[in-house]
Amino acid sequence: xxxxxxxxxxxxxxxxxxxxxxxxxxxxxxxxxxxxxxxxxxxxxxxxxxxxxxxxxxxxxxxxxxxxxxxxxxxxxxxxxxxxxxxxxxxxxxxxxxxxxxxxxxxxx
Amino acid sequence: xxxxxxxxxxxxxxxxxxxxxxxxxxxxxxxxxxxxxxxxxxxxxxxxxxxxxxxxxxxxxxxxxxxxxxxxxxxxxxxxxxxxxxxxxxxxxxxxxxxxxxxxxxxxxxxxxxxxxxxxxxxxxxxxxxxxxxxxxxxxxxxxxxxxxxxxxxxxxxxxxxxxxxxxxxxxxxxxxxxxxxxxxxxxxxxxxxxxxxxxxxxxxxxxxxxxxxxxxxxxxxxxxxxxxxxxxxxxxxxxxxxxxxxxxxxxxxxxxxxxxxxxxxxxxxxxxxxxxxxxxxxxxxxxxxxxxxxxxxxxxxxxxxxxxxxxxxxxxxxxxxxxxxxxxxxxxxxxxxxxx
Numbered sequence: 001x002x003x004x005x006x007x008x009x010x011x012x013x014x015x016x017x018x019x020x021x022x023x024x025x026x027x028x029x030x031x032x033x034x035x036x037x038x039x040x041x042x043x044x045x046x047x048x049x050x051x052x053x054x055x056x057x058x059x060x061x062x063x064x065x066x067x068x069x070x071x072x073x074x075x076x077x078x079x080x081x082x083x084x085x086x087x088x089x090x091x092x093x094x095x096x097x098x099x100x101x102x103x104x105x106x107x108x109x
Numbered sequence: 110x111x112x113x114x115x116x117x118x119x120x121x122x123x124x125x126x127x128x129x130x131x132x133x134x135x136x137x138x139x140x141x142x143x144x145x146x147x148x149x150x151x152x153x154x155x156x157x158x159x160x161x162x163x164x165x166x167x168x169x170x171x172x173x174x175x176x177x178x179x180x181x182x183x184x185x186x187x188x189x190x191x192x193x194x195x196x197x198x199x200x201x202x203x204x205x206x207x208x209x210x211x212x213x214x215x216x217x218x219x220x221x222x223x224x225x226x227x228x229x230x231x232x233x234x235x236x237x238x239x240x241x242x243x244x245x246x247x248x249x250x251x252x253x254x255x256x257x258x259x260x261x262x263x264x265x266x267x268x269x270x271x272x273x274x275x276x277x278x279x280x281x282x283x284x285x286x287x288x289x290x291x292x293x294x295x296x297x298x299x300x301x302x303x304x305x306x307x308x309x310x311x312x313x314x315x316x317x318x319x320x321x322x323x324x325x326x327x328x329x330x331x332x333x334x335x336x337x338x339x340x341x342x343x344x345x346x347x348x349x350x351x352x353x354x355x356x357x358x359x360x361x362x363x364x365x366x367x368x369x370x371x372x373x374x375x376x377x378x379x380x381x382x383x384x385x386x387x388x389x390x391x392x393x394x395x396x397x398x399x400x401x402x403x404x405x406x407x408x409x410x411x412x413x414x415x416x417x418x419x420x421x422x423x424x425x426x427x428x429x430x431x432x433x434x435x436x437x438x439x440x441x442x443x444x445x446x447x448x449x450x
Contacts, residue, residue: 006359010362040316041313041316042312042316066309069305069307069309070305070309070310070311070312071312071313071316072312072313072316072317072320074260074262074265076262
């Protein structure tokens, strides 16, 4: 059994097999989220790319890399989005250092 | 994330009736028949495969070593058709059409016949021998210039069109701007063409046009009129690239999945006849490169051309036709519909 095969992205609808009603609701909402609104499709694709990296989901990274290209972004812009995800992950890790400080302080003289 | 859809195999470098039938079935299943329009608005003449560039995506397989060049006699037959049938638009392409010895004759005579003339101008040809005066020639004949610039950054443009092409293209665009092309109220049209630098679909035309206008003006001081987005067709060099890079199946699936029935009415093959360097007729430039001529019951050469015979006639199709119906669609004039939701 292989994990994360590229072709699996095309089989996404199979996860709706046992509850198609829920899957259809998800897809309707998912697709509505992609549309131009107060944010453009391109901005949304860049957000999607950043979140995909934060989640470290290879399917989503593949899908949103393509979505970024197909909405006109270039690698410089996509790299900045990935850095935003990385920076938040790094910052979120680092701020938890206060938890360690608190924990240590609590038992220290 | 997308739902699974059937994949159509690309035709090789030969016409594939099976692939055409697949496309036709796709149209029929959605109730959108593809027939020619009432009139032939445009004759698109490919005057040969000779080009000063050898772009990686070129569906013509054009380059500096190609020898296929339209003769003066065939050019005269094209002009005779323009005159006899009062053809509205003559769209001249190649290769680099300017390198054909009959190019300037063709432009000047077509303009004298009051046809609107479009030249598919690759920009860098301005710097070839005896081509220095092209901007002035275009201006004098009020030619509409359509030029490829796949992106507003050097790396992407050179990756597709060759090293140094981006800087030369900027220099050429500045010369066109200096002659009034792409300037407000000059009446001289300078339209650019975006096509993806790789195996993906173009973005929404209006959105990427805004980006190009902003970036070309702020970075380089260049202005233009419209940006046309064109989908890369799985033909010749681009098909070779898809196969070499392992992207063929994925790209073709993408084209089929993105099929948008709203594009069919605006497809260029409905109102255009394509002519090759020998004078043979095709439904589009892509069919021309696949050797897929107009329907056998129609006149096969420009010498026999009669637009009335094309009215409501069938159009020859292949797997590549999914390239023109994907998303917002694609034509020599860019997107043809709003992108499917």
